[in-house]
Amino acid sequence: GPRIIAITNQKGGVGKTTTVINLGAALAERGIKVLLIDLDPQGNASTAMGVETSQRSSTTLDLLLGKAELLSIIQTSKNPNLAIVPASKDLSFAEVELIKRRNRSELLRQALQKCQETRRSYQFILIDCPPSLNFITINALVASHAVLVPLQSEFYALEGLSQLLVTVREVRAAGNPNLRIEGIVLTMFDRRNNLSLQVEEDARDNLGELVFKTVIPRNVRISEAPSFAKSVLEHDPTSKGAIAYRALAAEVIAQNQKY
Amino acid sequence: GPRIIAITNQKGGVGKTTTVINLGAALAERGIKVLLIDLDPQGNASTAMGVETSQRSSTTLDLLLGKAELLSIIQTSKNPNLAIVPASKDLSFAEVELIKRRNRSELLRQALQKCQETRRSYQFILIDCPPSLNFITINALVASHAVLVPLQSEFYALEGLSQLLVTVREVRAAGNPNLRIEGIVLTMFDRRNNLSLQVEEDARDNLGELVFKTVIPRNVRISEAPSFAKSVLEHDPTSKGAIAYRALAAEVIAQNQKY
Numbered sequence A, B: 001g002p003r004i005i006a007i008t009n010q011k012g013g014v015g016k017t018t019t020v021i022n023l024g025a026a027l028a029e030r031g032i033k034v035l036l037i038d039l040d041p042q043g044n045a046s047t048a049m050g051v052e053t054s055q056r057s058s059t060t061l062d063l064l065l066g067k068a069e070l071l072s073i074i075q076t077s078k079n080p081n082l083a084i085v086p087a088s089k090d091l092s093f094a095e096v097e098l099i100k101r102r103n104r105s106e107l108l109r110q111a112l113q114k115c116q117e118t119r120r121s122y123q124f125i126l127i128d129c130p131p132s133l134n135f136i137t138i139n140a141l142v143a144s145h146a147v148l149v150p151l152q153s154e155f156y157a158l159e160g161l162s163q164l165l166v167t168v169r170e171v172r173a174a175g176n177p178n179l180r181i182e183g184i185v186l187t188m189f190d191r192r193n194n195l196s197l198q199v200e201e202d203a204r205d206n207l208g209e210l211v212f213k214t215v216i217p218r219n220v221r222i223s224e225a226p227s228f229a230k231s232v233l234e235h236d237p238t239s240k241g242a243i244a245y246r247a248l249a250a251e252v253i254a255q256n257q258k259y
Ligand SMILES: Nc1ncnc2c1ncn2[C@@H]1O[C@H](COP(=O)(O)OP(=O)(O)OP(=O)(O)O)[C@@H](O)[C@H]1O
Pocket: A011, A012, A013, A014, A015, A016, A017, A018, A019, A040, A044, A129, A130, A131, A187, A188, A189, A216, A217, A218, A219, A220, A222, A223, A224, A241, B010, B011, B012, B013, B131, B154, B155, B156, B157
């Protein structure tokens, strides 16, 4: 079955959605079939994939609450190797609903396990998480084989990382013993900025091999792309952003050869 | 009593904490007494104010759950006009606790109303919110006179704004009829970047007077300051960032003269 990777960090605006969209597109460019799952009530990944808000009647909330099967809510895109389960703003009310349920942390895992057939048509599933360590994010961690953490090259970014790694350990102990760390990717990196260089040094000193060799540079072409409902690979294929996300995809593929 | 303003936007990384810290410092510089309340489990505002993690045993969680009075958990700072109620990571579990309570949206308002004495020593209270429309943020909206929304000059930013304005209207209808919009402030603005100019044009066309005249430029001095536990006004008083936050403070003061 597919490798399931949760892209998460409770710090906001660090490049989670940008990484889901562009890593997804870079894997798809190599002929790999990828399913994106949008678990963020903001629905930014759904927007970046061109899903109009009017087309979001069946969403990940239905999947979590067992109201719809995966196959019926997958939306295809212009790219034959890339599909998405969209999110809607109702997800922000999911927390109140999820908390009441007995198996509240396992809803996504159970929903994904139910549809063996559908899963088999994908080699990777990437899950976009909201900026919080709530039950929606816990569901993503319990359902995933690995977690990939975008780390913005800024001061506040390192502060939240230890809290996230503690949560990953707790999920491993409580519900998903095989959850591994796919890696930490530095985003919005600006080599002329001391702060960026400092964050990279701290991250590599403290986390060593966990930090991807690939660093995603700050690149205006990346932030322009979603307004055209394109990945940066389509929007500007030779941009620094497109080149970096292709390099990240190569590292992710190399790490998953053995599965 | 003090004017209470919630600084909020469920989109992550748009400059909420940065605005709380630097608007707070700019008001304090004019001799105005300001209390900051950190409602974000990441505790970035607490860090920016120099509150060590070891000093966060009494926090906003205790205030919400009625376990501590405001006066006992306020921490002073080097700046005589600026104090803070710190946050701790336990806040991320508050949601589960808050949801069970009958008056779950009013806990902060009640806690702030209890201590008339303490409140009177401040002229502004600024509340830093987490990147989500959860009960913690709802508590801030119910407790506040006004909401100030940092809007990052990027594509995804406008998408979340309409959802936030809907929530403000709902809070007004359900619990806080006087809640007004203090304003929307463009952050990380780069005049050489078409996307920034486009977002500004869209915001001013759609929201008119609600958008502050002051625009906060992208300025590396702003992102360096928290690593020294300083506001940008202290870190580099003549920087573009410091000048912009002083201008924002002047607008906020002008708008609150009548109260
Ligand atoms: N490498 C980059 N260079 C330039 N801009 C970037 C880069 N990565 C992301 N951005 C922009 O920064 C903003 C934040 O990125 P994004 O929305 O992907 O973060 P996020 O972690 O998903 O945010 P949230 O916490 O709200 O879900 C977006 O406007 C995005 O276009």
